[in-house]
Amino acid sequence: MTERLKPETPDPVDFLAIDDLLTGEERMLRDTVRKFVADKVTPNIAEWFENATFPAELVREMGDLGLLGMHLEGYGCAGTSAVAYGLACTELEAGDSAIRSFTSVQGSLVMYPIWEFGTEEQKQQWLPGMASGEIIGCFGLTEADSGSDPGSMRTSARLDGDEWVLNGTKMWITNGSIADVAIIWAITEGDIRGFIVPTDTPGFSANKIEQKISLRASVTSELVLEDVRIPHDAVLPNVTGLKGPLSCLNEARFGILFGAVGAARSCYESALTYAKDREQFGKPIAAFQLTQRKLVEMMIGVNTGMLLALHLGRKRDEGSLSAEQVSYGKLTNVRMALDVAREARSVLGASGITLEYPAIRHMNNLESVYTYEGTNEIHTLILGQAITGIAAFS
Amino acid sequence: MNIAVCVKQIPDPATPYDLDDDNHWVVRPNDQVLDDTDRVGVEVGLQLAEATEGTVTLVSMSPSGSLQGIRQALAMGADKAVIIDDDTLKGSDALTTARILSAAIDREEFDVVVAGGESTDGYTGVVPQMMSEMLDVPCLSFARKVDVDDGIVTIERQTASGYEVVTSKLPALLAVTAGIVEPRYPTFKGIMQAKSKPVETLTASDLGVEPDVGQRVTEVADVASREAGDIVEDDGEAYLKIVELLEQTKVI
Ligand SMILES: Cc1cc2nc3c(=O)[nH]c(=O)nc-3n(C[C@H](O)[C@H](O)[C@H](O)COP(=O)(O)OP(=O)(O)OC[C@H]3O[C@@H](n4cnc5c(N)ncnc54)[C@H](O)[C@@H]3O)c2cc1C
Numbered sequence: 001m002t003e004r005l006k007p008e009t010p011d012p013v014d015f016l017a018i019d020d021l022l023t024g025e026e027r028m029l030r031d032t033v034r035k036f037v038a039d040k041v042t043p044n045i046a047e048w049f050e051n052a053t054f055p056a057e058l059v060r061e062m063g064d065l066g067l068l069g070m071h072l073e074g075y076g077c078a079g080t081s082a083v084a085y086g087l088a089c090t091e092l093e094a095g096d097s098a099i100r101s102f103t104s105v106q107g108s109l110v111m112y113p114i115w116e117f118g119t120e121e122q123k124q125q126w127l128p129g130m131a132s133g134e135i136i137g138c139f140g141l142t143e144a145d146s147g148s149d150p151g152s153m154r155t156s157a158r159l160d161g162d163e164w165v166l167n168g169t170k171m172w173i174t175n176g177s178i179a180d181v182a183i184i185w186a187i188t189e190g191d192i193r194g195f196i197v198p199t200d201t202p203g204f205s206a207n208k209i210e211q212k213i214s215l216r217a218s219v220t221s222e223l224v225l226e227d228v229r230i231p232h233d234a235v236l237p238n239v240t241g242l243k244g245p246l247s248c249l250n251e252a253r254f255g256i257l258f259g260a261v262g263a264a265r266s267c268y269e270s271a272l273t274y275a276k277d278r279e280q281f282g283k284p285i286a287a288f289q290l291t292q293r294k295l296v297e298m299m300i301g302v303n304t305g306m307l308l309a310l311h312l313g314r315k316r317d318e319g320s321l322s323a324e325q326v327s328y329g330k331l332t333n334v335r336m337a338l339d340v341a342r343e344a345r346s347v348l349g350a351s352g353i354t355l356e357y358p359a360i361r362h363m364n365n366l367e368s369v370y371t372y373e374g375t376n377e378i379h380t381l382i383l384g385q386a387i388t389g390i391a392a393f394s
Numbered sequence: 395m396n397i398a399v400c401v402k403q404i405p406d407p408a409t410p411y412d413l414d415d416d417n418h419w420v421v422r423p424n425d426q427v428l429d430d431t432d433r434v435g436v437e438v439g440l441q442l443a444e445a446t447e448g449t450v451t452l453v454s455m456s457p458s459g460s461l462q463g464i465r466q467a468l469a470m471g472a473d474k475a476v477i478i479d480d481d482t483l484k485g486s487d488a489l490t491t492a493r494i495l496s497a498a499i500d501r502e503e504f505d506v507v508v509a510g511g512e513s514t515d516g517y518t519g520v521v522p523q524m525m526s527e528m529l530d531v532p533c534l535s536f537a538r539k540v541d542v543d544d545g546i547v548t549i550e551r552q553t554a555s556g557y558e559v560v561t562s563k564l565p566a567l568l569a570v571t572a573g574i575v576e577p578r579y580p581t582f583k584g585i586m587q588a589k590s591k592p593v594e595t596l597t598a599s600d601l602g603v604e605p606d607v608g609q610r611v612t613e614v615a616d617v618a619s620r621e622a623g624d625i626v627e628d629d630g631e632a633y634l635k636i637v638e639l640l641e642q643t644k645v646i
Binding site for chain 1 (some may be wrong): 584588
């Protein structure tokens with residue numbers, strides 16, 4: 001034990017000095033994304049959210065920075081560590097969950113399966129363009145009647161001579177209407193396979209889902225496949241069954257468990273600033289015990305969430321992270337972020353319901369994050385099975 | 395074209411740093427950052443290199459520490475770095491700094507030397523001019539816009555009332571001012587590559603320079619704290635009061 005405690009009061013945001021646990025390189029990557037978000041996302045996000053527009057013009061810039069498929073090796077990808085990928089997600093989601101969602105889909109749900117399960121030709125054909133942002137991807141697993149239980153999907157693929165013929169409808173597909181290529185998961189001869197489908201293939205159409213009140217700066221669509229014919233070699237050869245899509249989801253969930261901390265941090269920071277500034281009853285509202293409790297709970301949530309994320313990230317980099325531990329992180333950190341967002345919203349009072357402050361935007365976004373990539377309930381059941389050995393779902 | 399860019403690693407201005415009680419030198423932490431004004435120099439160097447298929451060599455005199463500040467400049471895209479890390483150079487004055495940097499640059503043929511106008515931590519603001527004398531090349535100071543064409547460098551020199559257009563043959567030294575270009579973000583690939591780019595570490599004697607630090611800082615004093623200003627409550631007529639105050643102080 002050292003003899004005495006440090007005299008300085010900890011930083012109000014990075015209270016546990018988690019920054020000290022990062023390498024110089026990790027901090028540099030983090031700072032690059034933080035600056036990008038401060039320059040390009042934060043000044044415009046309220047407008048994008050209000051008008052329900054996705055900033056497509058940022059995609060190439062994200063590609064130039066190396067944000068797309070950043071944790072993959074080769075094919076124009078940056079090849080960063082898992083922790084660096086996570087930290088980038090934290091910063092992007094501090095901007096808005098829509099921006100982080102875009103990179104999660106592009107990198108973890110589309111580039112990753114091609115990189116992991118694709119042929120050399122498929123990798124050469126798709127990955128460099130996706131890393132640079134020239135090509136946008138989407139991931140079609142969920143269907144209207146097949147959400148938490150993707151094994152019940154009905155989209156089918158059958159071989160007809162030298163071609164696959166795909167039929168079915170996918171629902172809630174991020175990037176759907178702006179994608180150049182879709183990874184479509186479909187049933188073929190009783191097994192689930194993944195297909196690389198260019199979205200300009202005849203029979204393929206995408207309909208944007210309007211009137212949503214969460215992730216408004218992200219495009220969510222329905223994909224309709226009507227006798228979509230693609231070449232024989234458009235199937236991902238090296239995976240069959242649910243393992244394919246689930247391994248992609250694991251990648252993306254890893255990003256989310258870091259990302260959620262960013263959204264929470266943004267809410268907490270704005271509530272803290274506001275509470276110190278806003279005066280009622282002759283003093284700053286931060287002077288009231290009830291407000292202090294809220295601020296402290298938020299601060300603790302953000303810090304423990306970051307510690308958890310970093311711990312799981314380090315495990316991932318050393319190759320010792322399990323899917324159940326990813327579930328732990330996704331469940332805990334998204335729930336934490338949602339709590340923080342709601343608490344921050346209340347501290348902001350009436351101002352908190354506007355887009356001038358980030359809390360309600362993050363709060364609404366996090367409702368999606370809570371549901372996609374495995375709902376809170378499904379992750380609870382995964383953890384329940386892990387600790388009891390009994391599956392409550394199949 | 396060979397471009398040398400002088401850069402400095404400094405303690406992170408965002409976190410407080412200490413001065414040594416005895417000699418008043420900045421206590422340098424292991425992790426230092428790239429001086430913000432040097433980001434501008436690196437950007438100018440990179441743009442010149444891109445236009446001429448040249449290479450950018452960073453030249454820096456400072457304790458290496460973790461090399462974080464140097465890596466930040468390499469991550470932006472510089473090709474390699476030379477760092478002069480020597481205990482006998484601690485507390486160097488501007489003249490010694492200029493001698494060391496010039497000697498390091500002069501080891502190889504160069505076309506352009508880029509330096510920031512002044513450093514954020516030292517602020518002497520004379521090193522570039524001294525270096526140009528030692529390297530025997532023209533010094534184009536207060537450069538804002540920089541172009542190189544056919545062996546001629548043209549700059550716009552910022553003046554109090556506007557700018558002058560100044561040209562020079564190469565080789566030449568440019569002292570750039572902040573705000574002339576927007577320094578690029580280091581890209582992820584740049585950051586990943588930075589750790590494998592060559593960094594050469596030298597001492598003063600490797601360069602044949604005898605450190606001779608003639609300057610001592612004998613005392614450091616805090617800025618006198620300013621008196622609190624007057625607050626004019628706005629009852630609708632505050633502007634009159636403010637105009638009156640401004641007239642009293644002869645501002646208007
Ligand atoms: C904004 C947004 C973007 C999305 N992007 C994509 C995408 O890009 N690609 C894609 O394929 N999908 C995407 N999705 C779909 C998402 O993955 C699904 O919404 C999610 O899997 C849940 O499915 P569901 O909505 O059909 O809900 P359901 O599965 O019908 O669940 C409804 C409720 O029942 C609960 N529930 C279900 N089963 C059980 C059980 N066994 N025990 C206890 N509770 C249970 C759930 O937890 C939930 O609370 C997106 C969704 C949203 C909102």
